[in-house]
Amino acid sequence: MSRIAPLNMADHGALCFDRNAAGATRQIVQLGLSEIAFAAADMPLCLAKDANTGRFDLIALLGLVEPTNLFSFGGHFQATYIPRAALLTGFRLDPNGAAGLAVDVADPTIGTDGEPLFADGRPAPLLGHLHQALEQVMADIAAARTLIARYAAKRLVRPLILSVRKADGRDHDIAGLYTIDEPAMRALPDDEVVALHRADALAPSTILSASLAQIERLRQLHNARFEPAISSCSIG
Template sequence: MSRIVMLDPMRHHALHSDAMAGAAARQFVQIGLSEIALAAADMPLCLVKDAQTGRFTLIALLGLIEPRNLFWHDGEMRATYLPRAASLTGFRLDAAGAGGLAVDEADPAMGARGEALFAADRSPAPILADIRAGLERIVADIAAAQALIDDYARLRVIRPLSITLQLSDGREHVVAGLYGLDEEALAALDDATVVALHRADQLAPAAVMAASLAQVERLRQLHNATHARQIAAYQIAFTD
């Protein structure tokens, strides 16, 4: 559970950030508009629904069963791309906090290892300015992705997505709570809508997102390389 508080030099003067520890613990991570093609080279791109607002959010799926990043192995990221938010999971923007930041004290990135957030005199370390700038870029990019996904939602091309894993011990595991872009629904759009999507640079991202579901096979291979309980097969299906 998150424990987000304003970054405070008195409370957090000994706190360090290990960005990769945060990335390793993520089963999925939110991505921005500019990251769609980059992340799709390795990861399935899906949507999750906010229970309070009903809006869909674009994510890169990093794991299947265990709540961890399958691309993280032996202290290294085994992917061609690491989504930017994955390395900043422990921080939030907060104008009242030191360096304009808040921290999630429960995030795996936060602790006694990694880069110090404050100098010996408790002044903000230079890394805080870099973190804030990185977060500001991520927030703007995610907002652009949100606008795109909102348009897809208005077109009713988003469907509940079920990924059912058949395990080697005979059991099944369903990766629940996911949504995706249904290619049949996209193909059924009228010509005028398709042209409008193309001119707004919204057609290509839809195609990339739909095609990225093939990367579930990559996740299966990574899981089987490090787990005794193998994923023997899987099924991806859209439901009503």
């Protein structure tokens, strides 16, 4: 359970930030617009609706069955790219906290290992870097939402039907995901395709669709660590 409070020396002076534990318990993580090509090298990229606003968020899928990050093992995030939001799940922007931050002491990155949050009774320089990184990733996530809203307005988003079959014969459906509607994209008039291209919105849609091949990577990672194994995944 999250325990978020304004960061302060009295309560949090002995805490450290362990970036090696980033996203350890996350099955999904939000992505910013600039991360699409990097994250797709490892992870399937999907869309998910925000339960409160109904808008679409861009996410990387980090797990299939277990509510865990399949890339997190051996004390590290085992991927060529770590989504920036995964590194920052232990912090929030808060004007009432030291360095303008709040901290979630239940997050895996917060504890006794790693880089100290405070040094000599004062906020460590690390906190300033974390504050800046949070501002940047929030702006990048907002840019991703703007892009996805453009796709949604043109009816280029469809539900993603993802089901896994375990070696014991049981099926498990992963609900609530969306992806790019490729037939709808191909049916667009030429002038709309050109407009998407000139707005730098065409290439990201192609990467999002292609990244679904990384679901096989998740299946392999699951089978290396968990039983029963996943014998197959179906995508529709």
